[in-house]
Amino acid sequence: MTASLDFLLPPGLSATEPPEARGMARDAVRLMVSRSDAEPGHHHFSDLPRLLEPGDLIVVNNSATLPAAVRLDRLAVHFSTARNDGTWLVELRRRTSKASEPYAGGEPGEWLPLPGRATLRLIERETPRLWRAELDRDVQAYLRVHGTPIRYSYVERDWPIEAYQTVFATVPGSAEMPSAARPFTAELVTALVARGVGIAPITLHTGVASPEKDEPPYAERYEVPASTARLVNLTRANGGRVVAAGTTVVRALETAAGADGLVSAAAGWTGHVVTPEGGVRAVTGLITGLHEPRSSHLLMLTAIAGRPALARAYEEALRAGYLWHEFGDTHLILK
Numbered sequence: 001m002t003a004s005l006d007f008l009l010p011p012g013l014s015a016t017e018p019p020e021a022r023g024m025a026r027d028a029v030r031l032m033v034s035r036s037d038a039e040p041g042h043h044h045f046s047d048l049p050r051l052l053e054p055g056d057l058i059v060v061n062n063s064a065t066l067p068a069a070v071r072l073d074r075l076a077v078h079f080s081t082a083r084n085d086g087t088w089l090v091e092l093r094r095r096t097s098k099a100s101e102p103y104a105g106g107e108p109g110e111w112l113p114l115p116g117r118a119t120l121r122l123i124e125r126e127t128p129r130l131w132r133a134e135l136d137r138d139v140q141a142y143l144r145v146h147g148t149p150i151r152y153s154y155v156e157r158d159w160p161i162e163a164y165q166t167v168f169a170t171v172p173g174s175a176e177m178p179s180a181a182r183p184f185t186a187e188l189v190t191a192l193v194a195r196g197v198g199i200a201p202i203t204l205h206t207g208v209a210s211p212e213k214d215e216p217p218y219a220e221r222y223e224v225p226a227s228t229a230r231l232v233n234l235t236r237a238n239g240g241r242v243v244a245a246g247t248t249v250v251r252a253l254e255t256a257a258g259a260d261g262l263v264s265a266a267a268g269w270t271g272h273v274v275t276p277e278g279g280v281r282a283v284t285g286l287i288t289g290l291h292e293p294r295s296s297h298l299l300m301l302t303a304i305a306g307r308p309a310l311a312r313a314y315e316e317a318l319r320a321g322y323l324w325h326e327f328g329d330t331h332l333i334l335k
Helices: 045-051 139-146 186-195 226-237 247-256 296-305 307-320
Strands: 030-035 041-044 057-061 063-065 069-071 075-082 088-095 100-102 111-114 118-125 130-135 171-174 198-204 220-224 242-245 266-270 285-288 330-334
Touching: 030 045, 030 307, 041 045, 045 186, 045 330, 057 226, 057 247, 075 111, 075 139, 075 220, 186 198, 198 226, 198 247, 220 247, 226 242, 242 247, 247 266, 247 285, 247 296, 285 296, 296 307, 296 330, 307 330
Parallel strands: 030 330, 057 198, 057 242, 063 171, 242 285
Antiparallel strands: 030 041, 069 075, 075 088, 088 100, 088 130, 111 118, 118 130, 198 220, 220 266, 285 330
């Protein structure tokens, strides 16, 4: 074990296709529940209403996924994050028979011809993996015509962009799906509201998160509306739990939280990284997927669950054959 959990993920535990392709409803994926020192419990995502209490609040990310990958003959360009000056952060990847792998090439000032007679100019490296680049036309409009959803090698074939949207997706901007909310359905949302569980949105546009790299997240654009901030504070004041649907929601809420845990309306860029040392102030629960060994997301999970409980949960998930990645199973952590 390292500061963030280290373990061996067997290839057979990667979800290779959406649950619908396996004849399941979205909310039929498995849901493991962790509660402090208790042994993890096993459920299905459709059980969520009875696992929460009236007066609890689920905060969701309403960012919609872009078809952010553009394929050339030998390379793929993954559009990650829109910058304020109109440039984008992009990742260059070498195409393989299965999907793509990191590509270390590229030079500042280089022009890449893209499908549809578009041209991408590499400006400079922003990180060892990401370039700041400029497309000669509107990126989102271009991607709607020439892009495809980002897919890594554990997913065996392309799926339409609808497979990468959550029921809450209304604001386009994410390079990769805010996947913790994928199992929600309209029927499940109705059941939660009927139970007395509130639902409130934030927006955080996710960038690319290459699975081959173990690196901290970089700055992402976010917004916490005033109405959501009020609901979070009211829920906490009334003794309810604030359950984030995804690590993106935790990042946004913790960025907008003061030292006293009160959340204010906020928008802009967040580089906030949640760690066990810094802890969490606003969030008291988390719905999330199962994360890669040593990933920075596991530090966030440790901050919420505590290291012993998280290690116990991942040991149980491996033993019970839970499925990893965006089309896989889920984990509910309650403090």
